Amino acid sequence: MNDDIITAARLNHMAGAPSAWETVEELNVPCGITIPWIAEGTIWGIKVRRAAGEQRYQQVSGGNIRGCLYLADRILPRTPLIITEGEFDALTAWQAGWGIASAVAIGSASHAGIDRRWYGRLLVAPSHSGMYRFRRSGHGRGGTVDGNFRRGAVGTGANGKGHE
Numbered sequence: 001m002n003d004d005i006i007t008a009a010r011l012n013h014m015a016g017a018p019s020a021w022e023t024v025e026e027l028n029v030p031c032g033i034t035i036p037w038i039a040e041g042t043i044w045g046i047k048v049r050r051a052a053g054e055q056r057y058q059q060v061s062g063g064n065i066r067g068c069l070y071l072a073d074r075i076l077p078r079t080p081l082i083i084t085e086g087e088f089d090a091l092t093a094w095q096a097g098w099g100i101a102s103a104v105a106i107g108s109a110s111h112a113g114i115d116r117r118w119y120g121r122l123l124v125a126p127s128h129s130g131m132y133r134f135r136r137s138g139h140g141r142g143g144t145v146d147g148n149f150r151r152g153a154v155g156t157g158a159n160g161k162g163h164e
Contacts, residue, residue: 001088001091001092001095002095005091005094005095008074009035009036009071009091010036010038011033011034011035012033012034013032013033013034014029014030014031014032014033014034014048015031016031017031018031018032018050018051018052018053019031019050019052019053027060027061027062028060028061029046029048029060030048030050030058030060031048031050032048032049032050032051032058033048033049034046034047034048035047035048035049035070035087037063037065037068037070037107038073039068039069039072039073040072040073043063044063044064044065044068045059045060045062045063045064045065045068046059046060046063047059047060047063047065047087047107048060049087049088057108065107066107066115067113067114067115067117067118068107068115068118069104069105069106069114069118069121070087070090070104070105070106070107071090071091071094071102071103071104071105072104072118072121074094074102074103074104075102075104075121075122075124076099076101076102076124077124078124079097079099079100079101079102080097080100080101080102081101081102081103081104081122082097082101082102082103082104083103083104083105083106084103084104084105084106085105085106085107085108085109086105086107086108087105087107089103089105090103090104090105091103104121
């Protein structure tokens with residue numbers, strides 16, 4: 001991921017052991033890469049990608065990202081929209097499609113439902129191009145964009161239930 005994307009996404013790093021937590025302004029924050037979910041000028045939540053451990057992604061207490069769209073404010077009108085499960089997939093798609101496509105993430109397969117408040121954001125994608133999803137290969141070697149994901153079929157996964 002290039003520096004422009006890292007800066008625009010406001011990614012940061014909380015130094016420490018993979019299982020450690022730090023206190024920042026009265027918030028307990030897991031050590032790892034911090035991923036703020038910012039939309040409409042509000043921080044909806046902060047997820048942290050840990051380097052190791054059973055639970056690789058953790059959320060800072062007090063956030064509410066369920067049903068939210070990561071990078072919702074970055075949707076460009078009249079460009080194809082790629083919907084991913086994970087934040088890093090969305091960031092990778094955003095970088096690859098810079099200026100010609102937008103990307104958002106739902107954050108987890110268990111968050112497959114998108115809250116109605118975000119529907120207006122989804123409608124700025126052109127109707128002739130539909131929406132697309134980024135499908136991971138499952139082998140840690142990247143993925144492909146699936147054009148069979150049609151407007152109106154909001155969700156993730158091949159079976160529509162949030163599973164690849």
